[in-house]
Amino acid sequence: MKQLKIFIVSLIFIFISSCSTVLNSPKIDYLTSNYCQPTIEYDYSKLETSPNKIPKQDSILHANLSKHDILISKAIGIETYLAEYLLTKKDTLKRLVLKQKITDRLILTSIEINALASELDCNGERIDKLANFVTDINNKKTKNLTVASVTIGALTTVATVLIKNNNSSNIVGVSGGLLSAGLGALTISPKGKKIELKLQRNLLRNIWFNDNANGAYPNAIWTILNDKEFSNSGKNDLQESIKNRWLQYNFDGKIDTETEKLFFYDGGIYTADDLSSRANMLNELQATVRSLEQDLKSLSIRLNSI
Numbered sequence: 001m002k003q004l005k006i007f008i009v010s011l012i013f014i015f016i017s018s019c020s021t022v023l024n025s026p027k028i029d030y031l032t033s034n035y036c037q038p039t040i041e042y043d044y045s046k047l048e049t050s051p052n053k054i055p056k057q058d059s060i061l062h063a064n065l066s067k068h069d070i071l072i073s074k075a076i077g078i079e080t081y082l083a084e085y086l087l088t089k090k091d092t093l094k095r096l097v098l099k100q101k102i103t104d105r106l107i108l109t110s111i112e113i114n115a116l117a118s119e120l121d122c123n124g125e126r127i128d129k130l131a132n133f134v135t136d137i138n139n140k141k142t143k144n145l146t147v148a149s150v151t152i153g154a155l156t157t158v159a160t161v162l163i164k165n166n167n168s169s170n171i172v173g174v175s176g177g178l179l180s181a182g183l184g185a186l187t188i189s190p191k192g193k194k195i196e197l198k199l200q201r202n203l204l205r206n207i208w209f210n211d212n213a214n215g216a217y218p219n220a221i222w223t224i225l226n227d228k229e230f231s232n233s234g235k236n237d238l239q240e241s242i243k244n245r246w247l248q249y250n251f252d253g254k255i256d257t258e259t260e261k262l263f264f265y266d267g268g269i270y271t272a273d274d275l276s277s278r279a280n281m282l283n284e285l286q287a288t289v290r291s292l293e294q295d296l297k298s299l300s301i302r303l304n305s306i
Contacts, residue, residue, distance in 0.1 A: 022269060023134065023193050031130045036122035037201045038115075044219075048101075050077040057083040064306060068229070069299045075223040076109045078102050086306065102303060106296060112218040113292050120203060120286035124279050130195060131275035138192040138272060192271055199267035204281055207242050208264045224292055238288055245284065250277045 060083045061070050073079040078101070085098040199205075206212050212222045224230050225238045236244065247253060262268045263278060270278070 021193060023137065023195050027133060028130070028195055031126055031133070032195065032197050034123070034126075034199075034201060036119050036126060038119070042218075051080050053080060054083055054087070060086050065302060066298075068295070069302050071227060071229050072224070072295050072299045075227070076105050076220045078105045081105075082303075099303075106300060106303075109218075109220050110293065110296055112221055113289060113296075116203075116217065116221060117286050117289045120282050120289060123203070124282035124286060127197075127275050127282060128279040130197070130270075131272050131279055134193055134195060134272040134275060194269050194271050195275075197267045197270050197275075199265070202264065202266070204278075204285065205264045207239055207285060208246070208260075210239055210243075221289065221292065224295065225288075230292075230295060242285060242288055246281055250281060 057080060061073070061079060064086050065073070065082070070079065073082050081098050081102050085095060085102065088095050088098065201216065203216055206214070206216055206222075207225075210226070217225070228234055228237045231238055231241055233241075247255065251259065262270070262274065263281075
């Protein structure tokens, strides 16, 4: 009877140890801390604002620039400088000063694009590493469950032969068979390990709720993302397009409240699949932000030809 108790306790221990848990380790702690966010707060208060419109500004711009380039110039705050530059023909020094102001703002916007894209890239890589780490642990768990299932099946067979008491033998046989089957089922649909990921700075949230009140996105970038003229279709702006793709491809067209909180609020308990989805969303957003360089390129080329 003592052997029976030991056997049953062992089976219960193995079964319990296979249950899902939240992982904790130095590796997890390192990757869950957001080392990608800026270390300083950017101060735009002393940045020179675009001066008031000059007479005939709109007609001057439309006569010399495409609609796309005019929109870009307005988004980054240089439309008045451009109009003055185009209007000034003989004053070489004034033209030089105006062109420098225009160039400085183009460079600043390019830096803002690359800085934001770099943060998204860093976060995408960080979350992807977390996903791979959890997936590797889950794969090892599945392998161990398979080995345990086979081993328990073999041990059960041996135990039923060695135990003389028929009742005990039957109990061991049934218990071992059930547990072996249970472990086998877990290998088919394992719960998997999870991690807790807290989000102090969630760049996906701004896009999902179309809200940049926290200023995480520079004004120029946010303006471009919310203007339909900068999308290929012209029907939805870039922010709407990104959100729609996330909804369709990451959430199968619908999202419940808990999932929305997990991805777009302050985080929570993530599975490996959740982490992979988050990494993909960050990388997709990064690609869209980087593509804004193409819009700056168009205006820069035109500026160098006038």
